[in-house]
Amino acid sequence: MADKLKVTLIKSTISAIPKHRQTVEALGLKKLHYTVELPNNSSVKGMLDQVKHLVKVEEI
Numbered sequence: 001m002a003d004k005l006k007v008t009l010i011k012s013t014i015s016a017i018p019k020h021r022q023t024v025e026a027l028g029l030k031k032l033h034y035t036v037e038l039p040n041n042s043s044v045k046g047m048l049d050q051v052k053h054l055v056k057v058e059e060i
Contacts, residue, residue, distance in 0.1 A: 002059035004060050005040050005044065005057055006035060006036075006037055006057070007038055008034070008058075009029040009055055010032070010033070010054065010056050011032075016054065019050075020050065023047050023050050027048070027051075027055075
């Protein structure tokens with residue numbers, strides 16, 4: 001199991017519901033194709049599950 005996750009925003013949040021926009025912002029994603037490294041824990045996984053249609057996740 002990987003210690004970190006590489007998360008990339010691949011779809012715009014313009015048409016997303018406000019809750020999903022806030023979740024993307026809380027993950028640290030600012031604009032399209034922006035990538036962040038996040039810890040692999042249950043709180044991050046829950047946030048990613050909410051916006052799985054907007055992001056691409058890779059284990060590193």
